[in-house]
Amino acid sequence: QSEDTQVHYIAVIAGDGIGKEVTPVAQQVLEYAIQGVAKFEFTPFDLGAERYLRDGAILPDDELEALKSYDAILLGAIGDPRIQAGILERGLLLKLRFAFDQYVNLRPSKLYKGVTSPLSKPGDIDFVVVREGTEGLYCGAGGSVRKGTPAEVATEVSINTAYGVERVVRYAFDLAMKRRKHITLVHKKNVLVNAGDMWQRIVARVGEEYPEVTHDYCHIDAATIYMVTEPSRFDVILTDNLFGDILTDEAGAVVGGVGYSASGCINASGEFPSMFEPIHGSAPDIAGRGIANPTAAVLSAAMMLRHLGYDEIAQRIEAAVEADIEQLGSTPRSTEQVGRDIIARLA
Amino acid sequence: QSEDTQVHYIAVIAGDGIGKEVTPVAQQVLEYAIQGVAKFEFTPFDLGAERYLRDGAILPDDELEALKSYDAILLGAIGDPRIQAGILERGLLLKLRFAFDQYVNLRPSKLYKGVTSPLSKPGDIDFVVVREGTEGLYCGAGGSVRKGTPAEVATEVSINTAYGVERVVRYAFDLAMKRRKHITLVHKKNVLVNAGDMWQRIVARVGEEYPEVTHDYCHIDAATIYMVTEPSRFDVILTDNLFGDILTDEAGAVVGGVGYSASGCINASGEFPSMFEPIHGSAPDIAGRGIANPTAAVLSAAMMLRHLGYDEIAQRIEAAVEADIEQLGSTPRSTEQVGRDIIARLA
Numbered sequence A, B: 001q002s003e004d005t006q007v008h009y010i011a012v013i014a015g016d017g018i019g020k021e022v023t024p025v026a027q028q029v030l031e032y033a034i035q036g037v038a039k040f041e042f043t044p045f046d047l048g049a050e051r052y053l054r055d056g057a058i059l060p061d062d063e064l065e066a067l068k069s070y071d072a073i074l075l076g077a078i079g080d081p082r083i084q085a086g087i088l089e090r091g092l093l094l095k096l097r098f099a100f101d102q103y104v105n106l107r108p109s110k111l112y113k114g115v116t117s118p119l120s121k122p123g124d125i126d127f128v129v130v131r132e133g134t135e136g137l138y139c140g141a142g143g144s145v146r147k148g149t150p151a152e153v154a155t156e157v158s159i160n161t162a163y164g165v166e167r168v169v170r171y172a173f174d175l176a177m178k179r180r181k182h183i184t185l186v187h188k189k190n191v192l193v194n195a196g197d198m199w200q201r202i203v204a205r206v207g208e209e210y211p212e213v214t215h216d217y218c219h220i221d222a223a224t225i226y227m228v229t230e231p232s233r234f235d236v237i238l239t240d241n242l243f244g245d246i247l248t249d250e251a252g253a254v255v256g257g258v259g260y261s262a263s264g265c266i267n268a269s270g271e272f273p274s275m276f277e278p279i280h281g282s283a284p285d286i287a288g289r290g291i292a293n294p295t296a297a298v299l300s301a302a303m304m305l306r307h308l309g310y311d312e313i314a315q316r317i318e319a320a321v322e323a324d325i326e327q328l329g330s331t332p333r334s335t336e337q338v339g340r341d342i343i344a345r346l347a
């Protein structure tokens, strides 16, 4: 290994439950795939449920600051049934997405050969959801008055800015140019008229700069129908934070389970580190048994490689995963075995 | 027909597109089914796209006032591609739901024998979504500043009150008592903490009064997964306005198309008229050809009968529809033929 081998510094937040099992596999695959070209230096961050239960810390300022200097973050899963819903999600996961301005939440869905979709006629499913990641109902705006009384009022506020929408719209159009050149904007503009109208105007305006890309519009309710009846119609789905959250879980189900669904929380301006995480959660029901499927974590790692400029290596990993699923996807294997099988294919 | 036959005054808003085709069928079935017991007097209201295009009126105050005196409203579908999204939906449909305080949006989903679900293993699907109908993101709160400039900000505000939530929660528990005694609260409490927490507290508190009813909780994103992987798990789904909108469309797809999905917008306090409408829209693509499936409209009419106290007649209609679907569901028939076939079964 020469003196000038490039080193990429990766912060690893394996997190909770199966996050701790699938992330090491993703790291092994990354290390194997990059050898001879560059090097990864992984730094584990002890964040998640156990840390919180131990010392009450969720994401201390100095650790957030330290994370800022990494080239990327590899995240496993966050969440533990012992902790009230929202605490870790908002204090850690969403805090990172917002603090590092990860405005593109990229979530591809593909029905791999060898995976059984719950749909009887799934067709050829291969689309990407470009979910806005730093606005909408996820801002944490809103509050409660007279909590616990019969006169309680609770509000949630969706904040949407032209600044925030335009940049993710541009990202989606650039992505569409590399794909089948079609964008479906998903919103609920007939009810959420202020935000919906703004999204649509910006898509129309930016779209003029991309004459090759066609775009149409679909209400979120109708989109959940198409996701079941004709998911092959989608190429790039562009949507807001909450609708993207909902639609990508449904998409995960349709392509045979969120176990195959990678995601990237991308700060596309490059100012802050991006974060790569499987869509699935910490799965406490199967955690600790070494049987979690690491495929989504490995695919998220491949997405990280692409983000760092290693398109070809990312593609090799994706091809290995695809072949692995096709040939062994239905064979019960341990988490580590899947990792070894993928690495064997890379050899 | 004796002098003292009870007369029910029903306002009919057939509306747009296929709404104009399926609503008359629902009326015929109602008239046939009630004969000898009571009488319906239908009053058509000329509201919808054509009226709006003709004289700009959406729902004039005097017509809203007039509607108030009816025993119920039968609605077809609202929406027309010539009119900007949101105008009729908000000015007519949502205005009625809000003005008449229709706080229970009741949406049953059932997979009928003879209908092909897009799922390969749908199981035994039979659940009801109790969707809150007068709060949440549907309030029309929110606004825009600096519209059309790069500094534009658009907000949408979800307003949720203990008053509004408790009454629909009670409705759901009462309904669960008549069914399989299980409620799934669907929300996104890990992100929408103010509203989600209030919903959950109220469900827990009201639930104590119904010890026989079990209840659990599911995030909206996870719910869209279960809707595809295991919809038979649901009995009563209780949720807010927007999540209910999304989930019932997905549910419609899963039970073979929104063509079978009835709905009621119910003012359960009885102060204002309730409204019964199929979930499907005006379907401009097939409108005018007499081929729209009137099943959802007929089932909505049955729901109206139940609301007016005619449980047994409602059940007879539902049984006739069920038999009709089982035996002729896959046969292409005109809208009117389906009506005649259902009526023949009632004979």
Ligand SMILES: CC(C)[C@H](C(=O)O)[C@@H](O)C(=O)O
Pocket: A089, A090, A093, A094, A245, A279, B190, B191, B221
């Ligand atoms: C855990 C939760 C806050 C998160 C979200 O809602 O974004 C998750 O559902 C996801 O999709 O990454």
Ligand SMILES: CC(C)[C@H](C(=O)O)[C@@H](O)C(=O)O
Pocket: A190, A191, A221, B089, B090, B093, B094, B245, B279
């Ligand atoms: C037309 C629209 C405003 C309406 C809604 O969002 O409630 C519709 O989708 C429905 O579900 O009845």
